[in-house]
Amino acid sequence: xxxxxxxxxxxxxxxxxxxxxxxxxxxxxxxxxxxxxxxxxxxxxxxxxxxxxxxxxxxxxxxxxxxxxxxxxxxxxxxxxxxxxxxxxxxxxxxxxxxxxxxxxxxxxxxxxxxxxxxxxxxxxxxxxxxxxxxxxxxxxxxxxxxxxxxxxxxxxxxxxxxxxxxxxxxxxxxxxxxxxxxxxxxxxxxxxxxxxxxxxxxxxxxxxxxxxxxxxxxxxxxxxxxxxxxxxxxxxxxxxxxxxxxxxxxxxxxxxxxxxxxxxxxxxxxxxxxxxxxxxxxxxxxxxxxxxxxxxxxxxxxxxxxxxxxxxxxxxxxxxxxxxxxxxxxxxxxxxxxxxxxxxxxxxxxxxxxxxxxxx
Amino acid sequence: xxxxxxxxxxxxxxxxxxxxxxxxxxxxxxxxxxxxxxxxxxxxxxxxxxxxxxxxxxxxxxxxxxxxxxxxxxxxxxxxxxxxxxxxxxxxxxxxxxxxxxxxxxxxxxxxxxxxxxxxxxxxxxxxxxxxxxxxxxxxxxxxxxxxxxxxxxxxxxxxxxxxxxxxxxxxxxxxxxxxxxxxxxxxxxxxxxxxxxxxxxxxxxxxxxxxxxxxxxxxxxxxxxxxxxxxxxxxxxxxxxxxxxxxxxxxxxxxxxxxxxxxxxxxxxxxxxxxxxxxxxxxxxxxxxxxxxxxxxxxxxxxxxxxxxxxxxxxxxxxxxxxxxxxxxxxxxxxxxxxxxxxxxxxxxxxxxxx
Numbered sequence: 223x224x225x226x227x228x229x230x231x232x233x234x235x236x237x238x239x240x241x242x243x244x245x246x247x248x249x250x251x252x253x254x255x256x257x258x259x260x261x262x263x264x265x266x267x268x269x270x271x272x273x274x275x276x277x278x279x280x281x282x283x284x285x286x287x288x289x290x291x292x293x294x295x296x297x298x299x300x301x302x303x304x305x306x307x308x309x310x311x312x313x314x315x316x317x318x319x320x321x322x323x324x325x326x327x328x329x330x331x332x333x334x335x336x337x338x339x340x341x342x343x344x345x346x347x348x349x350x351x352x353x354x355x356x357x358x359x360x361x362x363x364x365x366x367x368x369x370x371x372x373x374x375x376x377x378x379x380x381x382x383x384x385x386x387x388x389x390x391x392x393x394x395x396x397x398x399x400x401x402x403x404x405x406x407x408x409x410x411x412x413x414x415x416x417x418x419x420x421x422x423x424x425x426x427x428x429x430x431x432x433x434x435x436x437x438x439x440x441x442x443x444x445x446x447x448x449x450x451x452x453x454x455x456x457x458x459x460x461x462x463x464x465x466x467x468x469x470x471x472x473x474x475x476x477x478x479x480x481x482x483x484x485x486x487x488x489x490x491x492x493x494x495x496x497x498x499x500x501x502x503x504x505x506x507x508x509x510x511x512x513x514x515x516x517x518x519x520x521x522x523x524x525x526x527x528x529x530x531x532x533x534x535x536x537x538x539x540x541x542x543x544x545x546x547x548x549x550x551x552x553x554x555x556x557x558x559x560x561x562x563x564x565x566x567x568x569x570x571x572x573x574x575x576x577x578x579x580x581x582x583x
Numbered sequence: 584x585x586x587x588x589x590x591x592x593x594x595x596x597x598x599x600x601x602x603x604x605x606x607x608x609x610x611x612x613x614x615x616x617x618x619x620x621x622x623x624x625x626x627x628x629x630x631x632x633x634x635x636x637x638x639x640x641x642x643x644x645x646x647x648x649x650x651x652x653x654x655x656x657x658x659x660x661x662x663x664x665x666x667x668x669x670x671x672x673x674x675x676x677x678x679x680x681x682x683x684x685x686x687x688x689x690x691x692x693x694x695x696x697x698x699x700x701x702x703x704x705x706x707x708x709x710x711x712x713x714x715x716x717x718x719x720x721x722x723x724x725x726x727x728x729x730x731x732x733x734x735x736x737x738x739x740x741x742x743x744x745x746x747x748x749x750x751x752x753x754x755x756x757x758x759x760x761x762x763x764x765x766x767x768x769x770x771x772x773x774x775x776x777x778x779x780x781x782x783x784x785x786x787x788x789x790x791x792x793x794x795x796x797x798x799x800x801x802x803x804x805x806x807x808x809x810x811x812x813x814x815x816x817x818x819x820x821x822x823x824x825x826x827x828x829x830x831x832x833x834x835x836x837x838x839x840x841x842x843x844x845x846x847x848x849x850x851x852x853x854x855x856x857x858x859x860x861x862x863x864x865x866x867x868x869x870x871x872x873x874x875x876x877x878x879x880x881x882x883x884x885x886x887x888x889x890x891x892x893x894x895x896x897x898x899x900x901x902x903x904x905x906x907x908x909x910x911x912x913x914x915x916x917x918x919x920x921x922x923x924x925x926x927x928x929x930x931x932x933x934x935x936x937x938x939x
Contacts, residue, residue: 314900314909318859319849324643328900331633331640345749349761349850357638369747412738412854414747 268573269537269582271304274530278308280334281364281522282325284342285317288473289365289496289518293338296522304530310334319343323350336360336529338522344369344414351375360533364521365548369414373543376532377579379525379572381516383415386550387422387471390493390514393552394469395426395434397491397511402466405437405457407475409444416441419471437461443475450478458486467491467511476501476513484509497553497561505558515561517548520569524548528576537582544579548572610931612872616887619920620894627898634901637778642764645779648886648893649786650844654860655867655885656793657837662868663797664810664830665877666722670711671864672857673733674835675842678704680737682843683750683852693756700839707733708835712828722831741854749853761847782844786886789840793833794882806830810877866892870921891920 281297283290294311301309312329315322319342326337337359341347344366351374354361363378394404406423409416420439427436443453454475457465468483468490470476476494480501483490494501494513504510531537549568553561608614628634635641654671661668668674682700685691691699707729715725741748760782765775797803808816809826816823841860846852869875870891871884895916899909 310903314905320647320845320859323849324647324897325900327639327643328633328897331636332631332901332903333633343749343849343851343853343855345747345751345853346850349758353762369749370751410855412741412748414749417746417748 268527268570269531269577269580271527271530271534272536273534274304274306277304277306277336277360277530277533278334279306279310279336279338279526279529280326280329281309281311281338281526282315282322282329283313283340283365284322285315286313288498289516290340292518293522296519297526300523300526300530304527306526306530308334309526315342317342319346319350326350326354330354330357330359336362336533338362338364338525338529339375340365341368348372348374360529362525362529364525365516365518366415367545373545376539376542377528377576378543378545379521379528379548380545381550382547383471384418384422384425385547386495386514386516387419387469388426389550389552390469390471390495390512391423391426393512393514393554394467394491394493395430397493398434398466400430401433403435403437403464404467404469405461405465406439407443407450407453407457407468407470407472407479408439408441409472409475411441416471423469423471437465440475443478444472445474447474447478450474451482454478454482458482458488458490462486462488462490465490467493469493471495473498480504480510502553502558505553505555508555512552512554515551515553515565517550517565517568520565520572521548523569524572524576527573528580531580531582535583537580540579540581546572546575546579607931607934610927612928613881613884613887615923615927616871616884616891616920619923620887620890623891623894623898623916627894627901631898631901634898637776640897640901641778642780644893644897646782646844646848647897648890649780649783650841650848651863651867651889651893652786652886653789653837653841653844654864655871655889656789656882657834657841658864659868659873659880659882659885660793660833660837661722661830662810662873662875663803663806663877663880664827665813665875666715666827666830667726667875668708668711668831668834668838668864669723669726669861670730670733671726671834671838672860673730673737674704674707674838675845675857675860676737676854677707677733678835678839679842679846679852679856680740680750680854682839682846683752684744686752686754686852687744687750690752691754693754693760696754697840697843700843701836704835704837704839704842705832706835708838709828709832711835712831715831716824716827737854749851751851753851757847761850782847785840785844789837790882790886793837796833797880797882802826802829807878807880810874810879812878863889863892870917892917 279300281293283293290313297309297311300306310329312325315325322342337354339361341350341363348368351361351363355374361375363373363375363380365380367373367378367380398404406420408419427434440453440457443450468479470479470493473496476496477498477500479492480494483492491511494510497513497515501510501513505513549565551561551564633640657671658668678700681703682696685696685699711726711729715722763781764777765779765781766777768775797807805821806826808819808821809823813823842856845856867885867889870888872881873879873884895913899912904912
């Protein structure tokens with residue numbers, strides 16, 4: 223027989239298991255170090271970063287996605303504006319929590335000490351945050367908060383996805399005149415954020431008191447554009463005539479629905495998500511009724527400023543784990559040219575809001 | 584039954600061992616892989632000294648190698664009989680779903696939940712094996728069908744039982760197992776290395792048990808004979824249908840263990856556990872010399888094959904290779920690794936011919 227195996231392996235394993243091993247109770251695992259005690263002084267306006275040169279910031283999305291592209295340029299803006307030691311943007315996590323943990327650890331090993339992270343798995347990411355905090359790094363949960371009530375990062379700056387989905391559903395209901403059938407297209411069903419989005423849409427539908435009905439939610443079609451296009455084509459072919467509105471809360475379904483409805487010439491109102499050029503063009507031409515945009519630039523800009531304040535020990539969080547909504551904005555034909563000003567104003571407002579959560583030297 | 588043992592010995596002693604005897608040490612695939620892993624580690628270490636950072640690089644690297652080795656062993660179990668298990672990831676997800684239920688609803692302890700998961704994995708694997716043995720349908724088709732079945736079933740259960748599509752109850756000891764290393768295990772005053780995670784012990788035990796089965800037991804020999812030739816095995820009196828069920832049950836059990844290790848290292852038990860298992864499950868064993876056609880397995884090879892891909896990925900991560908280039912480099916390095924292996928084999932064959 224050709225099995226390459228040595229008896230030594232069995233012996234080693236046996237020795238390891240039975241040689242009276244004891245687990246040392248170190249008591250230091252999972253402990254958190256929240257930084258130096260800063261003298262407490264609350265600022266009413268945005269706090270100015272004194273010295274960010276020792277801060278090496280890593281912005282880590284869950285994987286490659288158009289949503290995160292503004293993080294790349296905003297990261298560079300952060301570096302020059304706040305004079306940070308270094309800023310990197312790493313999108314190699316490939317939507318796998320294990321791979322993301324590896325990416326984070328590799329960056330930490332290279333000296334990065336402040337992390338803005340979009341956790342792949344909202345139910346797992348707190349463990350990653352706890353690991354990083356235990357090693358003395360500043361950690362912000364950006365664009366998505368951990369599932370449940372606890373956030374182990376220093377803060378979470380994210381779109382309130384349930385509110386954004388609620389706004390999108392309200393916009394859809396308004397577009398169809400407050401009556402009719404709508405359908406919700408979204409992403410990965412076994413993701414807690416998707417569950418929150420589904421809840422947001424259901425809430426808006428429930429508020430109509432039965433005037434608006436919702437078809438079963440179509441999930442798991444955000445993997446790529448062709449999957450979404452196929453799902454939209456199937457939907458329009460089977461129920462196109464019954465549907466008055468489509469609300470989408472994920473990027474690929476949004477683009478696919480806008481294209482699909484435009485091609486089918488059906489009088490269906492589509493409400494999209496984010497401000498991809500295709501979607502904005504659809505709004506201008508009237509093919510897309512509205513879109514709910516988020517604030518990725520604000521997340522990267524305010525997140526970096528805050529992480530630099532924390533890692534440079536200039537400030538500490540008064541209430542670690544605080545969750546702040548980075549804002550969501552309904553864009554229609556009426557405000558398609560001006561919505562970005564509203565978003566920039568929100569970003570400034572976020573800095574002021576966070577200042578009240580900080581205790582600075 | 585004496586026929587079976589004679590046939591086994593004949594297969595065991597003659598051809599392959601004789602072939603091995605002719606092979607010089609430097610042409611051994613496992614030694615080649617080991618050298619490659621060491622050389623690449625040294626290269627990455629020189630380029631990025633952070634590669635040897637115990638806490639941030641070596642510890643998670645070994646944790647990954649341990650987990651994917653168990654994933655590889657799960658595939659190796661069925662490769663031994665010339666079968667495939669395309670549902671290896673979903674079997675892990677199914678078993679962990681049962682483990683999650685045991686933690687969440689029945690308040691089981693960490694290890695009793697693991698035991699329940701292992702039993703569930705063994706059962707689902709045995710079911711796949713039973714269908715294959717009973718119907719004679721190719722394992723590829725049966726496990727693919729099972730994969731689809733579980734793909735539909737698992738999210739349904741999670742949606743019904745949880746709020747966030749994950750079981751978030753953490754039994755005592757789960758957090759510690761994630762972070763503890765051998766430095767936390769002491770015999771007297773002598774403690775282990777802080778770079779080696781305690782989770783690696785699971786992989787060592789799995790390797791030891793699987794290695795013992797294939798090298799020291801009649802069951803293992805019969806599995807390999809079934810893989811070499813089902814007909815010859817049947818003629819030798821081996822109950823091949825039962826061996827098929829056993830191989831798939833082993834695969835399910837090991838998939839469950841790998842799922843448990845993943846759940847521990849990421850933090851919770853969720854529906855997507857194992858979604859990334861299928862390709863690595865083949866990569867480790869095949870790189871390590873296990874035959875797709877069955878009849879030959881290599882446990883050390885699986886460890887080394889897994890280590891090679893994991894080390895390459897970690898090294899490229901540290902070098903800051905972007906997403907576009909990472910998979911290209913990974914593919915190229917693997918191709919070169921396999922080519923050098925082939926070159927070594929050809930050289931050793933030529934040398935053998937010249938000697939004769």
